[in-house]
Amino acid sequence: MGSPAEEILPDDLLNRFRTRAPDYDARNVFCHEDFDDLASRGYLRLFCAEDDGGAALGMAEAVACQRRLAAAAPATALAVNMHLVWTAVARLHEKLGDPSLGFILKEAAEGEVFAFGLSEPGNDAVLFDSITIAEREVGGAYKFTGTKIFTSLSPVWTRLGVFGKSEGGGEPQLVHGFITRGSTGVEILADWNTVGMRATQSHTTRLNGVVIPSERIFRHLPVG
Structure with a gap:
């Protein structure tokens, strides 16, 4: 069994991302296929509760995922990171006893970006x-x-x-x-x-x- 990052982002998925990356950059277009693949796998819900379809990952595991993604498709990793930063901040606030940003996790679990x-x-x-x-x-x-x-x-x-x-x-x-x-x-x-x-x-x-x-x-x- 591999690490959580390898299970969430298997090699075959990253190979597809790696193949697409030069074409996205050459055409100056958004990484729609990558983004859809990640969304369908629940990647945008990494910090959401497991009951909401999330992985409730710790920061170290999430960083490992992002590093693995960035090694294959740097622009895709940077783009999705903007969403993950918001959900990570909300998750940290909850852990510290401040639920004021809980709506971010709720809406992310529902598919909001x-x-x-x-x-x-x-x-x-x-x-x-x-x-x-x-x-x-x-x-x-x-x-x-x-x-x-x-x-x-x-x-x-x-x-x-x-x-x-x-x-x-x-x-x-x-x-x-x-x-x-x-x-x-x-x-x-x-x-x-x-x-x-x-x-x-x-x-x-x-x-x-x-x-x-x-x-x-x-x-x-x-x-x-």
Whole structure:
């Protein structure tokens, strides 16, 4: 019997990924076949509870899986890693007694795909500040206006985690929330063309007054 990583990602599967990788990069297209293969095997549910079809892997085992995947198809591994980071964070919070991100694991188990809309052009502070504007709306919703870059999984995400700065009333706050795909004001630019990583399709995402309802806002943090 092999290691958990070898059982989850057997050699024959990785050989298919390895064969596809050069073609994805040459054509500058998303790794749809790889992604579908991984999703059908439950790879996107690695950190979900076993009762929800997940593997409930520990971090070391998950890292071993990702290293094994990256050795065959680096861009595929990077793309899917963006989803797995969200589910890993949610899993760690649960283990520490904070269930506030449990909805991420629940929705991932149901097939939702999570992506990062955090990086911004010209923002060297990364997560410690934001140049995206978050304006409070009636009922606790927020309207986000700004530009996000390196949005891996652009063709397939269904939940995009974003943040912006709210300066209305009191001290400025960084407001975090999830956009549901299809929301009004989301504009995805087909501008990704990075050699070796083209299959991630990490396009620029413009938020043109995208409203996130209060139930999808999950953090308010001080700047810095």
